[in-house]
Amino acid sequence: MIMVRNYQRKTQRPAADRNLRVVFTDRDRIDAEKVAEVLIRVALRHADTSTPAGRAGTSLRHLLNADR
Secondary structure (H helix, E strand, C coil), X not given: CCCCCCCCCCXXXXXXXXXXXXXXXXXXXXXXXXXXXXXXXXXXXXXXXCCHHHHHHHHHHHHHHCCC
């Protein structure tokens, strides 16, 4: 089971080295579900690479595919 969707982009994707704009919103609590979703997506996209995120993604993929 692979949770990351593969698709063909229909529009031109901006370059990876583009300037990013980040907006900070001060909150009393973080949205833990949203943070977890982003971390899981990053890890799964980089699975099977030699980066720390890739190693985490590979481990996560093995956990999700484990026979129970």
